[in-house]
Structure formats: structure tokens, C-alpha cells
Amino acid sequence: MEDAKLLLAKKKAGRNFKNTTIQKGYIIYHNRDRVFNGFSIDNLLSDIHVLRKRYPKIKMPIIINLGQIEFADKLTYVFLEIICYILIKEYGYPVVVEFKCKHNIWIEGISSSPLLLLNNTNKKSMYKYLEKFESDIYKKHYRKVMGKNEDKEDLSKRMDDIAYFLKYLGVNEDCIDELSEVTIELAGNAWEHAEAECLIDVDVTEPYLREDTEGRYFGINISVVNFSEKLLGDALKDKMQNWNGVHTERYKVVEKAHKNHSNFFDELYTEEDFYNIASFQHKISGSMRKDLTGGTGLTKLISSLEKRSDSHRCYLISGNRAVWFYHQYLEYDKEGWLGFNDENDFLNRRPANGVFTQGTIYMPGTAYNLNFVIKGD
Known part of the structure; x- marks a missing residue:
């Protein structure tokens, strides 16, 4: 995503690191939050901004140590994926992400996240991460970065892809058309309002059973993200x-x-x-x-x-x-x-x-x- 670096470029940061140390050739970010949420993302962006400003030419490996956490929702860990993507592709940092995550129906998709590839500084892992970040259909995870030059025919094809993906995973037939249409309409809005590339990410959880009612329940979690100088309105x-x-x-x-x-x-x-x-x-x-x-x-x-x-x-x-x-x-x-x-x-x-x-x-x-x-x- 060519405009993703705007996420860092637009960040207003303080003068000092809050959670980052430099030890033995590694830049180490220490997360302090048990629930990793929007404030946690803001803290990480702040330290990265200071790092880029203070040491613009140093490319030491960055270790993002999150510890034992629970992500607030799907969009939160998608933002973390985007930050890692920017650091690797745009700025050339080797990135390692360390965490143990408590799963729930809202964020079970973390088990298919490309973040899991960032457990070492191997260059092949970095290349694989960039590849999986931009396109991935694996088990219960659908990911695609759509270019700004794709047309209505491309949108229609993606909508069919998502509908087949959801049907294969046993999602209720009554909801499939609405879910795929919502997702693709958001992607279309990215072109109309922002003239920007668009990241689509969909995951379907394992079925959950409830004690108070019969039947299986699925978590269907969708994130759609575009970066642009233009805001929604x-x-x-x-x-x-x-x-x-x-x-x-x-x-x-x-x-x-x-x-x-x-x-x-x-x-x-x-x-x-x-x-x-x-x-x-x-x-x-x-x-x-x-x-x-x-x-x-x-x-x-x-x-x-x-x-x-x-x-x-x-x-x-x-x-x-x-x-x-x-x-x-x-x-x-x-x-x-x-x-x-x-x-x-x-x-x-x-x-x-x-x-x-x-x-x-x-x-x-x-x-x-x-x-x-x-x-x-």
C-alpha cells in the first residue's frame, strides 16, 4: 500500500521514547498494556516517530515485544500489521514481533495473521510477510490489497470471491450476499472518496456453542482500510x-x-x-x-x-x-x-x-x- 506510510508521517510525537530501549544492536519496544488497543497503537507510533527522527539512517532490527496481551478488536491488530509493513517495506527495518494472545470470537483471526511470520530476523520471513500482507487466502482468512486502478468488474469479481469464501466456511446463506456486498462497497468508497488503494481483510471464526440456545455461532470479522490525504467527508x-x-x-x-x-x-x-x-x-x-x-x-x-x-x-x-x-x-x-x-x-x-x-x-x-x-x- 503506497500511501500506508501516511500513518507514521501524520503522527505528532513527543521528544523522547516512552517504551523503547536500544540494547546490543536491537531497538526494543516494550508494550505496557494488557489489552492492546488504539492507545497502544498510538504509543507505538509515537516511539517509531521519535526513532525515525533521531536516528534516520540507522537500520537496526526492531523487536516489538507485546508480551501477554488481548487485542481490542480486529482493526487493532490490522493496524499493527500495517505498521510492520511500513517499517519493513518503506524504511528497510528488520522487524520481530513477540506476543502471546488470548483469543476470543472478535479477534480469532490473529491466528491467521501474517504477524506470525515475524518471529525472527530472517530476510525470507520479511519477504513472506510482505507477500502475505498484500494477498492471502488461507483456511478461514481472506486478505487482498486492491489497487486504485481496478474497475467495477474487478470489484464484482472480489465480491464473488468473498461470497464463495464465506459459503465454503458455512456462513448462513441469508447473510453471505450482505456481508460480501458491504465489504466491496467499502472498497468502492475508497476509490470514490479517496482515490486510494484499499486493504480488505475478512476472517471467519471456528463455530462457538452457547449454553442458553441451540445452534452454532460464527464470528465474522471484517476490516477495510485505505490511506489518503483525503478524509471520509x-x-x-x-x-x-x-x-x-x-x-x-x-x-x-x-x-x-x-x-x-x-x-x-x-x-x-x-x-x-x-x-x-x-x-x-x-x-x-x-x-x-x-x-x-x-x-x-x-x-x-x-x-x-x-x-x-x-x-x-x-x-x-x-x-x-x-x-x-x-x-x-x-x-x-x-x-x-x-x-x-x-x-x-x-x-x-x-x-x-x-x-x-x-x-x-x-x-x-x-x-x-x-x-x-x-x-x-
Whole structure:
């Protein structure tokens, strides 16, 4: 992923290492957290930033010692994979990752992560890591980095690939189309909003049994990540601010909603948040291309999947902001607008508390974490 290094380039760091030592020709990062989460990723990025600034020409092996941990969710360990990818491919560091991980239904995919290849400084392991990072279909893991020049036919092929992958693993037939469509629509959005490459990662867990009900349950965990100077809502904001008289009535509603919402903007709900949710509205797109009308059914699909799920954890991060998807706020009104609030009123009402949070890292581009626990056949 050619723009992945933006993750480090955009990091604002302090002057000193917090968790890093240099010993006997090795740079050793010592994780202090039992649950490895967004704050843990931010700490790691901070020390790497200081390292690159203080010793720009030194390429000693880096040991990332995480210890006994539990990853907060799939996207967290995908970010760790991306950091290792940047260090190896872009900056030429040999990287070793050491950890013992407690598994659960949300992060069982770590057992198929290319991180497991980074248990030594052998160059072959590094090359294999880069290969597996960009493309891997193995057992219950599907990974693909899609180029920015791929077209709709490529998207359709990837959607079929994911559907066959899920079917082979015994995922409920009723959910397969929705899961594959959600994943590919997110990849398509990466082209439309960010004109960027896109990492797709899907894993399906072993079946879990519950004591209180019959049947098998699968964890279906999806991450979709693109890196870009453009954040999720930037394109729509630029389009709305450069009004040229050609917008449809729906864009005029967005303009009116922005005027109303400007009275709500504060530390918990920002203008950036407004353009993020506006980007999910039906027939609204930030693209200047006439063949892209936006208004995808993405949120409707997520809502449907959440309703079918025994449990779920779905959110995105873009820039410094996170947007949480809760199915009760993802219902379209009769005119096709999403309010992200109890009243389901996009035009006049502020989104519900908890829909937006401050991100723990700065994400240049957009990253999605979609976790569903779904009953199998």
C-alpha cells in the first residue's frame, strides 16, 4: 500500500521514547498494556516517530515485544500489521514481533495473521510477510490489497470471491450476499472518496456453542482500510462549499441540514462529523463524476446484519474522529435520509450521543472495523 506510510508521517510525537530501549544492536519496544488497543497503537507510533527522527539512517532490527496481551478488536491488530509493513517495506527495518494472545470470537483471526511470520530476523520471513500482507487466502482468512486502478468488474469479481469464501466456511446463506456486498462497497468508497488503494481483510471464526440456545455461532470479522490525504467527508465538504448550481434537490437538503447543524457543533459533535454522516446519505456523493451518485445502501446493510447478529461491534475512524454504527440509528425515513438519532431526523436534529467519539490515533484516510456474531446453518 503506497500511501500506508501516511500513518507514521501524520503522527505528532513527543521528544523522547516512552517504551523503547536500544540494547546490543536491537531497538526494543516494550508494550505496557494488557489489552492492546488504539492507545497502544498510538504509543507505538509515537516511539517509531521519535526513532525515525533521531536516528534516520540507522537500520537496526526492531523487536516489538507485546508480551501477554488481548487485542481490542480486529482493526487493532490490522493496524499493527500495517505498521510492520511500513517499517519493513518503506524504511528497510528488520522487524520481530513477540506476543502471546488470548483469543476470543472478535479477534480469532490473529491466528491467521501474517504477524506470525515475524518471529525472527530472517530476510525470507520479511519477504513472506510482505507477500502475505498484500494477498492471502488461507483456511478461514481472506486478505487482498486492491489497487486504485481496478474497475467495477474487478470489484464484482472480489465480491464473488468473498461470497464463495464465506459459503465454503458455512456462513448462513441469508447473510453471505450482505456481508460480501458491504465489504466491496467499502472498497468502492475508497476509490470514490479517496482515490486510494484499499486493504480488505475478512476472517471467519471456528463455530462457538452457547449454553442458553441451540445452534452454532460464527464470528465474522471484517476490516477495510485505505490511506489518503483525503478524509471520509472531505470530498463532500469541498463539493458543497464550491456550489456551482448543478446540485440536485437532495444536495440542497444537505446544505440546509448543515446550516441547522452548525448550531449544534461543539467538542462532541463537529463539522467533520456532519460531513461524515452526510456522506452516507442516499444519493449523496462527494465525487464530481456524474456516473457516481453515492447513496449506497451501506448503512442499511450494516443495520440488517446487526439485527441478525447475536452481538456486533461496528465503527469507522477517519482523521481524529470515530463514527459508531448502531442499527437503531440506521433506519431511513420515507424520503431516504438517515438521522443517526432517535427521531430519525437528519435535517433538524443532532445525532445521538455515542455515535461520534474522538479517535485514539490520527487515521489519514478511512478504516472500518465490522464484527458480527451470526448464527450458522
